[in-house]
Amino acid sequence: MLNVYLFQVLNGLGLGMIYFLISVGLTLIFGLLNFVNFAHGAFFLLGSYLCYTLVTLTGNFWLALVAGPLVIAMLAWALERSLIQRIYHLPHTFQILVTLGIALIIQELSIMIWGPVGKSVPTPELLQGVVRFGNFAYPIYRLFLIAFSAGVAILLWLLLERTRFGALVRAGSESTEMVSLLGSNIFRLFSITFALGVGLAGLAGVLSAPLRGAHPFIGPEVLGLAFVVVVIGGMGSFSGALVAGLLVGVVQSLMTTLWPQGASLMIYAAMAVVILLRPYGLFGRA
Amino acid sequence: MDTKTGAVASKRNGATPLARPGRIRWAPGTTLAMLVVVVLLPVVLPSATLATEILIFAMAALACNLLLGYTGLLSFGQAIFFGAGAYCSALGMLHWQLGLFSALLLALGVGAVLALLVGLLCIRRKGIYFVMLTLALTQMAYFLAYTLSDWTGGDNGLLGVPRPPIALGDTTLVSLASPLAFYGLVAVLFAVIYIMARRITSSPFGSTLLAIRENEARAAALGYDIRLFKIMVFVLSGAITALAGALYAMLLNFAPLSNIELLMSEQILIMTIIGGTGSLFGSLLGAGSIVLLGDILSAIWPRWMLLLGVALIAVVIFMRGGLWGGLTSLLQRARRASSHDKEA
Amino acid sequence: MTNAHAPLLETRRLELAYGAFKAVDGVDLCIRPGTIHTVIGPNGAGKTSLFHCLTGERRPTHGSILLDGRDITRQPAHGRVGLGMARSFQITSLFQELSVHENLRLAAQGVDGWKALNFWQRLDTRKRHIDTADEVLERLNLTERAGIPAGELSHGQQRILEVGMAICARPKLLLLDEPTSGMGIDDIPTMTRLIGELGRDHSILLIEHNMSIVMSISDTITVMNRGRVLVEGTPDSVRNDQRVREAYLGEAA
Numbered sequence: 001m002l003n004v005y006l007f008q009v010l011n012g013l014g015l016g017m018i019y020f021l022i023s024v025g026l027t028l029i030f031g032l033l034n035f036v037n038f039a040h041g042a043f044f045l046l047g048s049y050l051c052y053t054l055v056t057l058t059g060n061f062w063l064a065l066v067a068g069p070l071v072i073a074m075l076a077w078a079l080e081r082s083l084i085q086r087i088y089h090l091p092h093t094f095q096i097l098v099t100l101g102i103a104l105i106i107q108e109l110s111i112m113i114w115g116p117v118g119k120s121v122p123t124p125e126l127l128q129g130v131v132r133f134g135n136f137a138y139p140i141y142r143l144f145l146i147a148f149s150a151g152v153a154i155l156l157w158l159l160l161e162r163t164r165f166g167a168l169v170r171a172g173s174e175s176t177e178m179v180s181l182l183g184s185n186i187f188r189l190f191s192i193t194f195a196l197g198v199g200l201a202g203l204a205g206v207l208s209a210p211l212r213g214a215h216p217f218i219g220p221e222v223l224g225l226a227f228v229v230v231v232i233g234g235m236g237s238f239s240g241a242l243v244a245g246l247l248v249g250v251v252q253s254l255m256t257t258l259w260p261q262g263a264s265l266m267i268y269a270a271m272a273v274v275i276l277l278r279p280y281g282l283f284g285r286a
Numbered sequence: 287m288d289t290k291t292g293a294v295a296s297k298r299n300g301a302t303p304l305a306r307p308g309r310i311r312w313a314p315g316t317t318l319a320m321l322v323v324v325v326l327l328p329v330v331l332p333s334a335t336l337a338t339e340i341l342i343f344a345m346a347a348l349a350c351n352l353l354l355g356y357t358g359l360l361s362f363g364q365a366i367f368f369g370a371g372a373y374c375s376a377l378g379m380l381h382w383q384l385g386l387f388s389a390l391l392l393a394l395g396v397g398a399v400l401a402l403l404v405g406l407l408c409i410r411r412k413g414i415y416f417v418m419l420t421l422a423l424t425q426m427a428y429f430l431a432y433t434l435s436d437w438t439g440g441d442n443g444l445l446g447v448p449r450p451p452i453a454l455g456d457t458t459l460v461s462l463a464s465p466l467a468f469y470g471l472v473a474v475l476f477a478v479i480y481i482m483a484r485r486i487t488s489s490p491f492g493s494t495l496l497a498i499r500e501n502e503a504r505a506a507a508l509g510y511d512i513r514l515f516k517i518m519v520f521v522l523s524g525a526i527t528a529l530a531g532a533l534y535a536m537l538l539n540f541a542p543l544s545n546i547e548l549l550m551s552e553q554i555l556i557m558t559i560i561g562g563t564g565s566l567f568g569s570l571l572g573a574g575s576i577v578l579l580g581d582i583l584s585a586i587w588p589r590w591m592l593l594l595g596v597a598l599i600a601v602v603i604f605m606r607g608g609l610w611g612g613l614t615s616l617l618q619r620a621r622r623a624s625s626h627d628k629e630a
Numbered sequence: 631m632t633n634a635h636a637p638l639l640e641t642r643r644l645e646l647a648y649g650a651f652k653a654v655d656g657v658d659l660c661i662r663p664g665t666i667h668t669v670i671g672p673n674g675a676g677k678t679s680l681f682h683c684l685t686g687e688r689r690p691t692h693g694s695i696l697l698d699g700r701d702i703t704r705q706p707a708h709g710r711v712g713l714g715m716a717r718s719f720q721i722t723s724l725f726q727e728l729s730v731h732e733n734l735r736l737a738a739q740g741v742d743g744w745k746a747l748n749f750w751q752r753l754d755t756r757k758r759h760i761d762t763a764d765e766v767l768e769r770l771n772l773t774e775r776a777g778i779p780a781g782e783l784s785h786g787q788q789r790i791l792e793v794g795m796a797i798c799a800r801p802k803l804l805l806l807d808e809p810t811s812g813m814g815i816d817d818i819p820t821m822t823r824l825i826g827e828l829g830r831d832h833s834i835l836l837i838e839h840n841m842s843i844v845m846s847i848s849d850t851i852t853v854m855n856r857g858r859v860l861v862e863g864t865p866d867s868v869r870n871d872q873r874v875r876e877a878y879l880g881e882a883a
Contacts, residue, residue, distance in 0.1 A: 030414070035414075036414050036417070036418065083599070086603060087602065087603070090602070092360075092413060092414055092417070093354075093358070093360045094602045094606070096360060096414075096417060097555075097559060097598055097599075097601075097602050098598070098599050098602050098603070100552065100555075100595075100598060101594075101595040101596065101597075101598035101599040101602075102595065102599070103595070104552070104591055104592065104594055104595030104598070105592055105595035105596065107591075108589045108591050108592035108595065109592065111589060112589050112592075220425070220547075220548040220549070221425065223421070224421060224422050224424075224425035224548070227418040227419075227421055227422045228422050230418065231415065231418055231419065231422065235414070235415070261432070261433045261435075262429075262433050264425075264429040265426060265429040265430055265432075265433050268422055268423070268425055268426030268429065269426065271422055271426075272407060272423070272426070275407060275410060275411070275419065276407065276410075279410040279411055280411075485750065486749045486750070489748060489749045489750055489751055490739055490742075490747075490748045490749075490751060490756055491747055491748055491749035492749065493732070493735075493736060493739070494736065494739070496725070496728060497725055497728070497736045500725035500726060500727055500728060501723055501724065501725050501726070503719075503723060504719070504723045504724065504725065504795075505736075505740075506707050506708045507685065507707060507708075507711070507716075507717055507719070507723075508708075508711060508716075508736060508737050508739075508740030508795070508799070509708050509709075509710075509711030509712055509740030509741055509742075509799065510708055510740050511706075511708050511709075512708070514747070515747070518747065518749075
């Protein structure tokens with residue numbers, strides 16, 4: 001019985017890391033560009049489908065793991081240059097609406113390309129099977145998922161804390177003028193950050209594909225979950241996204257054993273309770 | 287009365303016209319135009335059912351406009367009220383044998399109460415967090431409806447929703463079985479709500495909403511309790527949206543799960559924006575054009591929603607006033623041209 | 631105002647702390663009715679923080695604020711308007727897309743508090759607010775521009791309207807936060823005259839940088855430094871006070 005819970009907690013950590021990757025991208029973009037990307041869920045979806053296509057064509061998951069997020073980041077870069085840059089001066093509402101439009105377009109295009117029914121993606125050969133600890137068995141891919149995304153999280157943290165790029169992003173989150181004063185092109189920084197944030201959503205999509213497949217209507221659900229994480233963890237906070245992401249993942253995973261139909265519902269209810277008790281999130285300040 | 291206000295106006299400024307409440311113009315004109323559209327719709331369109339659908343969504347868009355256009359609140363929560371209105375009125379009719387008006391009243395009440403709750407929760411946060419909360423709550427409502435499948439039918443939707451007649455006690459006055467008769471009911475309700483909304487938006491309350499939209503901090507400094515106004519408009523909007531949802535269930539004889547999906551919120555928002563935010567008539571235009579577009583295109587091209595995404599981006603970048611904004615600027619240009627002709 | 635000598639606004643040991651830093655540190659302020667009372671001080675002296683406590687934007691961490699003897703420390707910003715306080719903003723804060731007249735009418739209507747929730751009456755029946763707006767328009771010399779959106783006024787006119795909106799509430803006490811800030815040199819005399827005129831029928835608490843204005847129109851001047859009251863007195867006594875010179879010189883050095 002205890003093993004069931006251990007199993008679910010591990011599952012939850014994996015799920016939580018995926019939520020973290022999605023939300024940290026959202027948060028990164030918001031912190032610097034001060035707008036919320038409502039197409040974030042759609043890029044996750046695109047990541048899953050790219051994984052599907054690359055794995056079907058080449059049979060190589062590792063290629064998909066590298067190329068998928070890169071392609072999506074490049075797409076985001078192009079989108080930022082051509083469209084998003086035109087709307088920075090507009091109020092939030094308009095920025096949301098434009099990204100909402102992008103989300104709709106990506107979703108409908110995905111259905112045109114890949115059809116309205118979801119696709120499943122095979123687990124890469126190297127990561128098939130289970131690891132045994134005594135009488136406890138756990139799928140290798142899920143362990144890989146936790147370890148890999150933890151690695152990404154550490155790299156991301158190093159990037160933000162230890163590099164010039166990270167310093168610029170942090171400075172820019174405080175004031176965009178500061179970045180210009182530091183002699184950097186703020187618009188280039190915007191483009192890179194947008195591409196990076198969206199690329200992380202794509203990476204999350206690629207990573208989750210072998211577990212959950214690719215579904216054309218997953219976008220809004222992913223977006224909703226990312227919002228839950230960000231509302232609980234506080235927008236613009238790396239550690240908030242990590243802790244809240246893992247928390248949401250584990251709670252959701254445990255709920256799946258206790259009350260399968262209500263698992264998703266409980267996540268949103270938990271968010272409502274957090275907002276009632278602490279309007280600025282668990283880690284946020286007024 | 288007339289002479290008094292006239293005197294005030296002339297005292298205020300000889301040349302400049304009456305100070306306008308916000309940017310709303312030609313109020314009596316649009317009410318008349320609305321009535322004309324409502325009468326002509328079933329004549330012009332191939333089916334009364336299509337016309338009914340347009341007015342139902344125009345009602346929902348109008349309610350959304352009160353939030354977005356007049357108060358500046360972008361809410362992804364409208365599907366909660368639309369879906370709840372559909373489910374509750376349907377369940378009331380199925381299980382408690384509610385009549386037509388009791389079912390509609392139930393929807394209004396449920397919409398108002400839910401909007402109060404959602405409003406109280408979301409208005410704790412401002413700006414972008416408010417938007418994210420409304421979206422998350424819609425997801426929550428969706429999963430709730432999905433989980434309560436004994437009541438809502440889950441994925442299959444709630445089947446066999448009746449369309450009761452207009453009755454007095456046990457005597458049937460008007461049967462609404464024919465599409466045209468039902469259109470009549472929806473048309474009257476729409477017209478009443480439109481005129482009410484017009485009145486509300488030009489009241490002190492409505493003018494304060496515009497002030498909040500323009501500058502919240504200033505409005506608070508002038509003595510307005512912002513939260514109170516926001517919650518009031520939320521309740522108003524939620525009630526109207528729920529009524530639209532109830533009518534939609536009666537139209538389809540069916541309450542699908544998609545009523546309470548995020549996509550429903552998005553569709554209502556898109557109708558409002560494409561029609562023109564801040565214009566009640568714009569909501570009718572927006573709902574009309576998108577319902578028609580969907581009706582024509584969905585048969586030949588199931589992915590027509592792609593166009594909505596494109597249209598949304600185009601409106602934000604090129605035509606922020608929406609269809610109504612485009613129309614008014616065209617009319618103004620024409621007017622100016624004709625007055626130039628007269629001078630010449 | 632039964633007693634002309636009783637203070638209109640009083641703060642007692644007012645304190646606003648951000649963590650360990652006390653932006654306002656035990657300020658006792660006393661504004662007598664019918665006077666123009668100016669608060670000055672070098673940058674970072676705590677003027678703006680004090681102002682925020684008085685308007686209700688920030689809740690003081692300690693001490694109390696009394697208006698006409700009534701404790702308003704815990705009143706929210708919007709609740710203070712009905713009690714007779716109105717404010718202007720340092721950074722112009724108008725309803726940009728609404729007409730100049732509507733800006734003023736909304737300002738007049740705000741005093742009504744709950745009554746503004748009336749969602750049935752048409753605007754033109756609320757004649758009182760329209761009349762107030764008309765009067766203030768005339769006073770501000772903006773009658774000609776009543777119908778245009780506030781955002782299309784010149785910068786100087788926007789500053790004038792900013793102050794004008796505060797008087798629409800017919801307040802007992804006007805709180806003006808650097809009314810001349812960002813104004814061109816040509817517009818400043820107009821503003822000075824306006825404030826002087828307003829001083830005849832209102833009590834005013836003024837925060838201002840421009841010393842020539844401060845010295846010419848103030849009845850009382852409070853000089854703040856590092857969150858505390860340094861000196862208080864008439865313009866003449868403040869001008870000649872050694873401590874004040876030191877505080878300002880300290881800033882310059």
